[in-house]
Amino acid sequence: MKITTTATLGFPRMGPNRELKFALEKHWKGSLSEVDLIKVSEDVETMGWKLQKEAGIDLITVGDMYLYDCVLFWIESLGIVPHRFENLAAGTTRMFSMARGVDGAEALSMKKWITSNYHYMVPEFDKSSKIAPDFSSFISSVERGVGVLGAECAIPVVLGPVSICFFARIVDDALTTHELIALLIPVYKTLLQKVADLGVKEIQIHEPAIVLEEVGLIASLKTVYPAILPKGPKINFVTAMDDVGKANYDWLISESNGLNILSMDFTRGNTLGLIEKRGFPSSKMLGAGLVDARNVWKVDPGKVLPLTDKLKSLGIEFRVQPSTSLQYTPWDLDREMQLDNHPAAQVLSFAKQKLDELVLLAQAISGEKSALDTHTAAWTTFHSAHTGSTLTKERIKHLKETDFRRPEPYKQRRPKQLVGVPLLPTTTIGSFPQTSEIRRLRWEWKKGRLTNEAYERAMDQHIAYCIGIQEAIGIDILVHGEPERTDMVEFFGQQMEGILFSEHGWVQSFGSRCVRPPIIWSDIQRPKAMTVREFKVAQDLTSKPVKGMLTGPITILNWSFPRVDVSRKEQAYQLALAIRDEVADLESAGCKVIQVDEPALREGMPLRTAQKEEYLTWSVDAFRLATAVAASETQIHTHMCYCEFNDCMEAIDRLDTDVNSIENARSDNATLEAFQRVGYEKGFGPGLYDIHSPVVPPIDIMYEKLSSFLKVLDVEHTVVNPDCGLKTRGWPETILALKHMVAAAHNVRRNLGIETQ
């Protein structure tokens, strides 16, 4: 019997030891040449190819080793350059300049990639932008892949033109999406023919935007695809992260669209439902995304084999693939020595292990019944050994309606809070610069070269420094600065039972920045207070209120690898109880204002309208469960950043926080007005300046901005703050920016007669 084919859709790009991250950062500092940077990236790419080849993967992607981001690479290759960068010569330097900004030209904006914690660079097309393609870098990387892997195995990846158009921000009505599509058609036709001429047998065209419910998407697909496909290679049209929805599905399966293989995600959304209801043509092959590329659990044969049996019974010809690129999982589980004896280790799988799973699954499908037996055994052992926490389960069972409700509504509790703090109080979002000295201390401590006491003393000095700076600048609501936290999610996860950590399990978040997502494997419990010690250290140093700083349950869930044996809702409630206990402990320690960050609330929202409400209901409830324990006198803040607020404003209102500090990078007040329209009447802290830029706005700009906020917002309910945490910034610009922010607040207060001197 013919063995089922296996293919991949992309591999982690940072390398087993984050080689690319360190090379990039050296290059940007000027201590590594472009040639040497490219050498590092090619070495990492070759390592990935070798692993895939050795695992027995049949079709391996090439041309997708992006130095910074996939979309950015295609922006540069297509030469789509906004006016402010037009004097730069094409090439890697221009590409990095667009990603990171240069003096006088701010960076392209960054956006969450569909429903993940990966960020892409947003293409920007203004009146002076053109399409000025140069595909030489892409073509030579494909040639390298074909050279190493052979033309039978090397599959070039192209980012599709429809996604470029739908991701793009068109400035000043420079042109319509339709006109942009028309410009891209001949360019893509030439590109795809060039790739075909290299003798490859298949081309993957990735169209990630197809899972979004965008108006006009289908019309674009219909215009573009008949016009661009080359003669020769088969075309694998790749979608991921959700099902494609009915309308797009019907276009995908149409006989006349010229597509040969349709790759779809079977781990999110309801792809099987679409196939069952709407059929699948015998003229096309299915690229079945059966191995979850966004989580770290082994394939469960009990779940996946019934699915493949179904596909077989429908007579569909299919191959085995990961659900999307493996870039969302860490490189290799074998390096995690400290997990060796952990009960969950036997059911974990990182990118390298997933390659073996693809091959085993293909063997099982091809009739080798025993291929996945060890997988079945591992899951059985895991489930029988793992009982979870009775205490947590009981607490959830006995939750009452009042556990989700503050003792009094906003209007009644607000006058009881922070009495004595001036109107338009100034504050920050939590973190202060994470200096190399802080990271070095942490490293020494982790290696055992620094005792717990010595590490805590060192962190306390940083806290004292942060308090001193804030006092000196005259900020009203202080923070301790979060020096003890590696990451706002990792830090909390590390102190909860039921959550596991990897040592090398880095996943790219944007550019060279990576995260090590916690792995939720069992019921959550918080054995002891997580932040109270540092809060007390800070509060003891000042008579001003210090804001307690927590990460909310939804953000912890969405930035972790979740369990697959219980619902996300259940996990969110468990996390909420842990945070609730922390809120109560902070309050007992004298904390008067507590911020519970939820920057990832929007990101976890499903794409299909039908499922959005359900998600927003339980996620808002989880947040309320975490915070409603606070007394009326305690002011609860939240913070959200870099997301689209428009379709979840009512949900944000239902969080029932006293203050919501949001990133508001766009200069107009559209977001604030929209919040007013949905009846949001609680406290607001719109970001006064963008923390991503090292450029410090002058006082008068901040003054204007704050004054403009007050055209929409009520003075009584407005808080003055930057738009996100300051951990990625340096001290000098942080101090200057906060001085300007405080000065702007004073000027506005004087202007309004709230303050006299």
Ligand SMILES: Nc1nc2c(c(=O)[nH]1)N[C@@H](CNc1ccc(C(=O)N[C@@H](CCC(=O)N[C@@H](CCC(=O)N[C@@H](CCC(=O)O)C(=O)O)C(=O)O)C(=O)O)cc1)CN2
């Ligand atoms: N989880 C998460 N997602 C998020 C955000 C966030 O803050 N957290 N913010 C938004 C943007 N995303 C971001 C993601 C990562 C970073 C970031 O700064 N990451 C750091 C890693 C942070 C970290 O854990 N650092 C460790 C250091 C670990 C380390 O590299 N150790 C070295 C040795 C020590 C050294 O020399 O630094 C090693 O292991 O080799 C620490 O502080 O201790 C990086 O890539 O550089 C920033 C923003 C959206 N998503």
Ligand code: MET
């Ligand atoms: C990505 S949101 C960051 C919130 C966190 N409190 C910080 O200031 O870093």
Ligand SMILES: [Zn+2]
């Ligand atoms: Zn933020």
